[in-house]
Amino acid sequence: MGLAVKKSDDDYRDTSALVAQLSEGQLEVLRMVANHMNSKEIAAELDISPHTVDQRARQAIQILGVSRRQEAARLVVQVEGPSQRLIHQSPYIPEATESSQSENTVGTQIRHASRAGGSDFAGLQTEQGSARIRTSLPLPFATGSQPRNEMGVGFRLLWIVLIAIGALFSAGMYLAGLESLARLLGIQG
Structure with a gap:
């Protein structure tokens, strides 16, 4: 006790x-x-x-x-007293781009694009900056729009498999090239 x-x-x-x-x-x-x-x-x-x-x-x-x-x-x-832990925010902040379009036009384009399910042009200017078409597979290295690697385990494993397949394909192409060169030169193996 x-x-x-x-x-x-x-x-x-x-x-x-x-x-x-x-x-x-x-x-x-x-x-x-x-x-x-x-x-x-x-x-x-x-x-x-x-x-x-x-x-x-x-x-x-x-x-x-x-x-x-x-x-x-x-x-x-x-x-x-307890303090609250700050939430990490990426240090990358895109530079503001000047648009030749008025804000009302951009807002209308955004509303119409969202109703139609997408936009036909990739360089659409929005209030937040230029809208780019995002691929569904994030790149495994830092880019201007993605300065940090924030991929999940699934995407990381997918990239490992894709890189391995690419390496095997490259090695096969290299060996096929060597074999073709050997045949061209008449070298017997």
């Missing part, structure tokens, strides 16, 4: 005083640790090196007098 221990107001004030000694950088790191992010994810989010993240966490651990970064993060959350 365990005893329930309630923290006193003095303990809370002591914790608040310790958390107040942390720098803003240390607090940012601990908030993200509280959101279950690792050093690499935190570094990418704050645009600093993972080494700097670890250094800030170690300094905060020393100031707070705890042994692990999760404990330090728990103390920060206890004092500040």
